Amino acid sequence: MTALQQPSPVKPANTRRKQKQSQRTVGRQLRPVLLLFAVTGLLLGGLGSRLAYLQLAKGDRNRQLAENNRIRILPKLPVRGLLLDRKGRIIADSRLSHSLFIWPLAQTSERWPETVQLLAEILEIPTEEIQTKVEQAEPNSPTLVRIARNLTPAQITAIEEYSIDLDGVEIDAEPIRSYPHGTLAAHVVGYTGEITSEELDALRERGYRLGDVIGRMGVERGFESQLRGEWGGQQVEVDGSGRIVRILGEKQARAGLNISLTLDLDVQRAAEAALDDRRGAIVAIDPHSGGILAMVSHPTFDPNIFSTRITHETWEALQSQGNPFINRAVRGYPPGSTFKVVTAIAGMESGKYPPGTILNTYGVINLGGMLMPAWNGAGFGPLGYEGALQWSSNTFFGQVAVGVGGVTLIDWSRRLGFGVSTGVELAEESSGLIADDEWKRERFNDWGWTIGDTANMSIGQGFTLTTPLQVAVLFAIPANGGYLVRAHFLKDERPADAWRKSLDLNSANVATVQRGLRQVVTAGTGQALAVPHLPPTAGKSGTAEAPPGETHAWFGAYAPYDKPEIVVVAFAEHSGGGGGSVAAPMVREVLETYFDVKPPQ
Template sequence: MTLLKSPPIYTPQSPTRPAKRTVGRSYQAIIAMTLITTIMGGGIGTRLATLQLVEGKQNVQEANRNRIRVIPKQPERGKILDRKGRILASSRLSHSVYVWPLAQRKTTWPRTLRRLSQLLNIPEAEIQNRMERAGYSSPYLLRVAWGLSREQVTALEEYSSELDGIVIDVETVRHYPNGKVASHVLGYTGEMNDEDLERRKDRGYRLGDVIGQMGAEAAFESQLRGEWGGQQVEVDGLGQVVQFLGTVPAKAGQDVRLTIDLEIQKAAEAALGDAQGAIVAIDPNNGAVLAMVSRPAFDPNIFSTRITEKTWAELQSADNPFVNRALQGFAPASTFKIVTTAAALESGKYSPYTVLGTFPYLTVGGIQFWDWNRAGFGPLDFAGAMAWSSDTFFYQIALGVGGPTLIEWTRKFGFGQKTGIELAGEEASGLVADETWKNLELGEDWYAGDSVNMSIGQGYLQASPLQVAVMFAVPANGGYRVKPHLLKDNEEAKNWRESLDLEPVTVDILQRGLRQVVTNGTGGAMNDPTLPPNAGKTGTAEDPPRLSHAWYGGYAPYDKPEIIVVAFGENSGGGGGAFAAPKVKQVLDAYFKMKNRQG
């Protein structure tokens, strides 16, 4: 490169004056130079002494930092196990290809990257972009593809003479031996995007790192991740590698044991089949999640190879398979009559011995609110109204207790807030509307008809299948709201639940009503002698103009519950008793058969 010289600087001179005395000027200059040299020499000597004697150790360390670098090696991710130690997610070996920016100068990389692009069928611009983001002086290996086929590895080896700085290595990638089973619980892993990197770079994450993207993989990332290792290398002043100095082994991540039971999970998967919806099974005593299924599902193994934008778009378009419907809000329908009953009895406005007439419909605010059978059921008490799911019975209850009381108890049962499960980023809070919400959102007051709709789980009310399971736990365990969780531990049940302080008579009426649903009500499909005595509740939620949602939640054994199962069919039609109850029965049947085998 040629440098242009600056033009000479012109400085105006003062007018000519008589010459001054110059005798002794040469001696003054010599003396001044001697003093300056002495002072400078002393300063340099002092600085050298400081560098060698005082800061010597620090400077050696700094020089080593500039000379010695580490090429990182990603650790093997910890396994995810079910409650009995069976593998749900592990790792397998796979070939990956890396670019080592230090291996070439920036000017010589384009030809190599062009050849690599051709061999891997990856857009050259994509590889180039990754190089520029990492920096051409980066000492780190930069992964550009993983899950290579045997043919790709062979092709890279054949053209190795043209691929200076391209490294093929064997690393571990995630493997899910059961395919789609529990995919929404487990989630998947994938490379960080720019936003992920910005949030995590202060925790040691680097461009190209693989992290948990959803489910347990994301929730337990810190345990599963492990600690990086790598190779120490010496580099020269140009950043070129001179020699390898040694290897620091990576430390594998911790294994994580979930509360999921693989056998029950598979039974729930089979029960739901291809129907769009969800099934949740929990322990009513401590909230441990035994199974969680959502449809449509996906195979997390697809993320163990490179996913193109086109493939990702195709996956997303198939009715949102990555949405965990077990954690999304829907109208809970008549399952919600559990809350309405508790609100009535605990408010003191209705006695446990209340009997009300039921009718084809009630007129409230000039609107006819019909019973589901369009005829009514005659006089009913609380248990009978639960058994037959009489709408007009619960309409009257709602009008008697009023909207604020019903809303208060709805929230006490856990609706309108996240349950506390570790998948918080994927969980919806649901909706429990009140007058303030209605004023803000719709510009309307709260009407009596809103309370009527709410009493049967319709209107401005949404709950997830998991929240509905938490609701069923209250009568099942004697009055406690549980906190659902996925991480298995040995804590006592009391640490996972809190009392709602229900009166014993309230719990008794709820239990008897839910039992009568099975013995002589809308849940007759569950009245099977091959199952232990059980209790439950049907629900059918209108969703016009689409088909209705179908619900059934149940628990068994009735006298000492061990498991709650909630089945939900999204726009399935058919009603809770016909569509959802048989699916719950299938899961309970698998659970008790497994229990009997194990003694």
């Protein structure tokens, strides 16, 4: 018999409901986990993307920022080259002083506003000036920015006392320009100053950087490329507090070259004493090479004041003294009768009025509608070139100039060094003015050159402007026998021929001018130089009308007459006196020092 099969047991309904509930509960429990994994994945993906962006796209910049926080550069300003006179005596050197620097990163500090305010009070400068200097550098620059130079002991002490409150501020020693003779030769030497942001944009390609010091006037500017030297510095690692941990590298600053000048401090000092408080200039040169032995301009200034910050009040006080920063030795003025040397050479070299020419002179003469008077009101009768120079005859030289014509006179004026730069290493030099027909038509409504203009020019008046240095170059021509020298301050070993060129003048014409200039001193308007303790001297006076002020006084001379060693030109601006009475005695004082002689008691 077949066993009976038992039916399968049937689960109750409630049991089935429990199983379904259990399955739903497990699903709900997995959802938070899955959601957590999803959010984590998104976060990790975002962080990974950000890291990839920072490392790949911005990696170089971020590495640089990190380096700048850890690595810093301590720049070292080069020592500027010395300026020496012809005998090796120091005219300009450098001394150590203390300067205040700020790290540009200090701007990110929460205490930056307090730091700026405290520094402004200690240094006595506006907060805006400090902020402007710091902003000239990149915000994350690792290089110090100079804020103030030549700190006083009191300022250094105050900064040290408040060092805890001055984040990113440092004091360091650096060279600063010094002029041991003060105002002596100030216009020759010039001064230096810290480079501006505008100048930096133009000079960056030439190796200049923020904080550089450059020459701003005189030979400091003229020899800037030789004097400046090359920056050095240290690359250092710092900790979180900004303290130096170790030096990573160092480059020694290279000092600038020393420059020897043709200037003679003894002659310079004598020229300044001779000019005294008069407004004007004195120039002394070597007639064979053009080397400048002395150059004085008054009023003057002390270049040491530029070694620190110049306040507005200081600047105004300097300017009130009568434009002391104008170098009158290289500024144009009407030359008066010193110009008659040009007229004489033009007349003889033209061939129309050779050396033996004799002309009648008059109390007054009509030249092209212009009445030209003699300074004595009567004239001097018949005169040759020697006598006309001796007595400074206006009517003689007026006739010569009109006879040769304005074109010829203008041409010789320029050949003899007027209307162009002398070549001296001074950016302040004016070329003066030798006007012509084209120049006049441009400025006077097409009114051209006249005979009266030529006559006026013949005696150094009218439109003609020359500098005292140009007049010195002119007097060197008869002194050296007919060469045009290039005025200069650089002392080198080259022969005189390297600094001059022949004008190919007729030797008889040169000799005629030489004799005339000698007669000026022996028997004419320059007898203030006819003294027994000086070597024989030759020269020429000049008195120039210069409205609206009083007349200018000139005198140019060279000595010894038979073998010249020195040319001296003195100029007194609006002195009101004659060249022979005002300027000639100044020339005499300079010659006495040069030849080391003293007037008898």
